[in-house]
Amino acid sequence: MMLAAPVIAVAATLLVGAALFTLLGHDGPGAVYEIFVKTLFNPYRWQDLLVKAAPLAMTATGLAIGFRANVWNIGAEGQYILGGLAGTGVALATLDMTGSWILPAMFVCGILGGMAWAAIPALLKTTLGVNEILSSLMLNYVAIQILYYLMRGPWKDPMGFNFPQTAMFTADQTLPMVVPGTLIHLGVPLAAAVALTAFLVLARTVTGFQMKVVGLAPKAAAFGGFGAASTVWIALLAGGGLAGLAGIIEAAGPFGQMVPQFPTGYGYTAIIVAFLGRLNPLGILLAALVLALTYVGGESAQTTIGLPSAATGVFQSMMLFFLLAADILVRYRIVSGRPAHAGVPAAEAAADTAAKPKAKAVTA
Amino acid sequence: MSLDLLVAILMTVAGAATPLLIAGLGELVVEKSGVLNLGVEGMMLIGAVTGFAVATTTGLPVLGALGAMAAAALASAIFAFLVLTLMANQVATGLALTIFGTGVSALIGAPFVGITTPTFGPIFPEALTSSPLLRLVFGHSPVVYLGLILTLAVSWFLARSRAGLILRAVGESDTAAHAIGYPVLKVRYCAILFGGAMAGLAGSYYSLVLTPMWAERLTAGRGWIAIALVVFASWKPGRMLAGAYLFGLVITMELQAKAAGFNMFAPEVLAALPYVATIAVLAIISAAKRGGANAPACLGKSFRATA
Numbered sequence: 001m002m003l004a005a006p007v008i009a010v011a012a013t014l015l016v017g018a019a020l021f022t023l024l025g026h027d028g029p030g031a032v033y034e035i036f037v038k039t040l041f042n043p044y045r046w047q048d049l050l051v052k053a054a055p056l057a058m059t060a061t062g063l064a065i066g067f068r069a070n071v072w073n074i075g076a077e078g079q080y081i082l083g084g085l086a087g088t089g090v091a092l093a094t095l096d097m098t099g100s101w102i103l104p105a106m107f108v109c110g111i112l113g114g115m116a117w118a119a120i121p122a123l124l125k126t127t128l129g130v131n132e133i134l135s136s137l138m139l140n141y142v143a144i145q146i147l148y149y150l151m152r153g154p155w156k157d158p159m160g161f162n163f164p165q166t167a168m169f170t171a172d173q174t175l176p177m178v179v180p181g182t183l184i185h186l187g188v189p190l191a192a193a194v195a196l197t198a199f200l201v202l203a204r205t206v207t208g209f210q211m212k213v214v215g216l217a218p219k220a221a222a223f224g225g226f227g228a229a230s231t232v233w234i235a236l237l238a239g240g241g242l243a244g245l246a247g248i249i250e251a252a253g254p255f256g257q258m259v260p261q262f263p264t265g266y267g268y269t270a271i272i273v274a275f276l277g278r279l280n281p282l283g284i285l286l287a288a289l290v291l292a293l294t295y296v297g298g299e300s301a302q303t304t305i306g307l308p309s310a311a312t313g314v315f316q317s318m319m320l321f322f323l324l325a326a327d328i329l330v331r332y333r334i335v336s337g338r339p340a341h342a343g344v345p346a347a348e349a350a351a352d353t354a355a356k357p358k359a360k361a362v363t364a
Numbered sequence: 365m366s367l368d369l370l371v372a373i374l375m376t377v378a379g380a381a382t383p384l385l386i387a388g389l390g391e392l393v394v395e396k397s398g399v400l401n402l403g404v405e406g407m408m409l410i411g412a413v414t415g416f417a418v419a420t421t422t423g424l425p426v427l428g429a430l431g432a433m434a435a436a437a438l439a440s441a442i443f444a445f446l447v448l449t450l451m452a453n454q455v456a457t458g459l460a461l462t463i464f465g466t467g468v469s470a471l472i473g474a475p476f477v478g479i480t481t482p483t484f485g486p487i488f489p490e491a492l493t494s495s496p497l498l499r500l501v502f503g504h505s506p507v508v509y510l511g512l513i514l515t516l517a518v519s520w521f522l523a524r525s526r527a528g529l530i531l532r533a534v535g536e537s538d539t540a541a542h543a544i545g546y547p548v549l550k551v552r553y554c555a556i557l558f559g560g561a562m563a564g565l566a567g568s569y570y571s572l573v574l575t576p577m578w579a580e581r582l583t584a585g586r587g588w589i590a591i592a593l594v595v596f597a598s599w600k601p602g603r604m605l606a607g608a609y610l611f612g613l614v615i616t617m618e619l620q621a622k623a624a625g626f627n628m629f630a631p632e633v634l635a636a637l638p639y640v641a642t643i644a645v646l647a648i649i650s651a652a653k654r655g656g657a658n659a660p661a662c663l664g665k666s667f668r669a670t671a
Contacts, residue, residue, distance in 0.1 A: 128647050130647050133455065135643050135647075138640075149633075310470030311471060313464075325450050325452065
C-alpha cells in the first residue's frame with residue numbers, strides 16, 4: 001500500500017478535479033485531458049517536463065531529508081531565492097571574465113546562499129527553541145523583499161532601459177544543454193544525480209539512519225546518541241543547500257538573468273513533491289515529473305481551453321489532500337464485519353495487525 | 365503631532381490588528397483542543413474571496429462576512445476530516461490547506477479582480493464621529509468591536525465555561541478525556557470549524573474593510589503571523605489581544621512611513637518589517653520560555669479511540 005497511495009491520490013485528483021472544474025463552470029474532463037494526457041503525447045512538452053521537474057526534484061529531495069526527521073522546513077521558497085541571488089552575485093561580479101570555473105563558482109555560492117538562509121531557522125531552533133515552521137516561512141517573505149530591493153536598486157542592469165532586472169548572464173554563466181538542440185540543460189541530469197546520491201545517503205549511511213530514527217522514535221534516537229541539534233542542522237542545511245542549488249540552476253538556466261518574477265512557488269510545490277514521492281528521493285523523481293505535468297499541462301490548457309492559471313495550484317493541492325487521505329490505507333488495514341474475537345473493536349484489531357501509526361508530534 | 369493624525373494612526377492600528385486578532389483567537393481555540401491547523405492563511409484567502417464575491421453580487425457586506433465564515437469553515441472541515449477521521453499528519457494537511465486556499469481563491473476571484481465592493485464600514489451615525497476622540501471610539505467597522513467582544517468571549521469560554529474546560533481537557537490529555545467519556549473528536553471538530561469561521565471572517569476583513577478589492581494572495585502571509593501570535597500569546601486570549609495590537613502597530617508603522625515619504629530605509633525594508641518582527645518576537649518568547657512550556661500537551665498529535 002505504501003506505493004499505492006500516491007497512485008490512488010493522482011487518480012482521485014483526476015476524477016474529482018474533472019468534477020470540481022465542471023462545477024465551477026469550466027470544461028472539467030477537457031481540462032484533465034489537456035493537462036494530464038495530451039501533454040504526455042507531445043515530445044516537445046517532454047523537454048519542458050524535464051526542465052520543470054529538475055528544480056522541483058532537487059528542492060523536494062532536500063526537504064524530504066528534513067521531513068523524515070520531523071524538521072519542518074517550509075522555507076524552501078526563500079532558500080531558493082537566496083540561492084539564486086547568491087549565484088547571481090557571482091555572475092554579476094564576473095560579467096567581464098571568461099572561464100569554465102565561473103559556473104561551478106555560481107553553483108557553490110548558490111548552495112551556500114540557500115544554506116545561509118536555512119541556517120537562520122536552524123540557529124533559532126537549536127539555541128532558542130523557535131518553531132522552525134514559522135521562522136522558515138516568515139523568511140520567505142523577507143527573501144522576496146531582498147530580491148525586489150536588489151532588482152530595483154543595486155543590481156539593476158544599467159543598460160536595461162530601467163527595467164528592474166539584472167544584465168543577461170554570459171555564455172560562461174549559463175547552463176550548457178546536455179542534449180543539443182533541446183531545452184534539456186545540465187540541471188536535469190544534476191537533479192537525477194542529486195536524488196540518487198540522497199537515496200544512497202539515506203539508505204546506507206549513519207546520517208540517513210539518524211534522520212529516520214529521529215523521525216520515527218525521537219526518544220530512542222536520543223538514547224542512541226543522535227543529537228537533536230545536529231539533526232536540525234543537517235535537515236535544514238540539506239534542505240537549504242538543495243533549494244539554493246535549484247535556485248541558481250533556474251537563474252542560470254531558463255531565466256538566464258535575475259528578475260523580480262523569479263520566485264514561482266517551486267518551494268511550496270516541492271513540499272507536495274516530497275510527500276507524493278513518499279519522502280524517498282527515487283519516488284521524488286517520479287513525483288516531480290507528475291507535478292511538472294501540472295505546470296506544463298496547465299500552461300497549455302490556458303491557451304487551448306482558457307483554463308485559469310490558478311487551476312494548476314488547485315490540482316496540486318488536491319493531490320496532497322488525496323495522498324494524505326490515502327495514507328490511512330498504508331497505516332491501517334480495513335476490516336469488514338465484526339471482529340472475530342468479541343470485546344476488541346474493529347479498529348483495535350486492525351491496528352494490531354498493521355504497523356503502528358507513526359506518531360508525528362510537533363512542538364509549536 | 366496633531367490630534368487628528370494621532371487618532372488616524374490609532375485607528376489604522378486597530379484596523380490592522382483586527383484580522384490578526386480574530387484569526388489568532390480562532391487558531392488559539394483550535395490549538396487549545398490539541399490540533400495544530402497551519403491552514404489559516406489558506407482559509408483567510410478563501411474567506412476574503414468569498415466575502416468579496418458575496419458582497420459585490422448581493423450589495424450586502426454583512427452577507428459577505430457571513431458567507432466568508434461559512435466558506436472558510438467548509439474548508440476547515442476538509443482539514444478536520446483528514447486529521448481527525450483519517451488521522452493524517454496535521455502539519456502536512458495544514459500546509460495542503462494553505463496551498464489549496466491560495467489556488468481556489470485565485471480561481472474563484474479571477475472575475476472579481478479590478479472591481480470594488482460596498483465596504484463593511486463604520487456603523488455608528490456620522491454625528492457620533494464628529495470629533496477625533498469620538499471617532500476613535502465610534503468610527504470603526506463593526507468587525508473591530510466584534511474582535512474585542514470575541515476576545516472576552518473566548519477568554520470567558522476557555523477559563524470559566526464547562527464546555528471550555530472540556531475543550532482544554534481534550535487538548536491536554538486526549539486519552540484521559542476520552543476515558544472520562546468526553547467526545548474527543550467531536551470537540552476537536554467543533555474547535556476546527558470555529559477556527560475556520562474566524563479565519564474566514566478575518567480574511568473578509570481584508571477584502572471588505574481594509575482594501576475593498578480582491579487580488580491574488582491578498583492576505584500576504586498574515587495568516588501565518590496569526591499562528592505565530594498564538595505562540596506569542598502563550599495560548600492566552602488576553603495576550604493575543606496585546607500581540608495583535610502590537611503587530612497592528614508594526615504594520616501601521618510600515619504604512620505611515622511609506623505615506624510620510626520616510627526614506628531612511630528602502631521601502632523593501634519596511635515591507636519586510638512585519639515578518640522580521642514575527643521572527644524576533646518568536647525568538648524572544650522562546651528564549652524566555654525555552655520551547656513553549658505553555659503549549660497544550662496533545663498539540664499536533666493524532667487521536668485514535670482505543671476502547
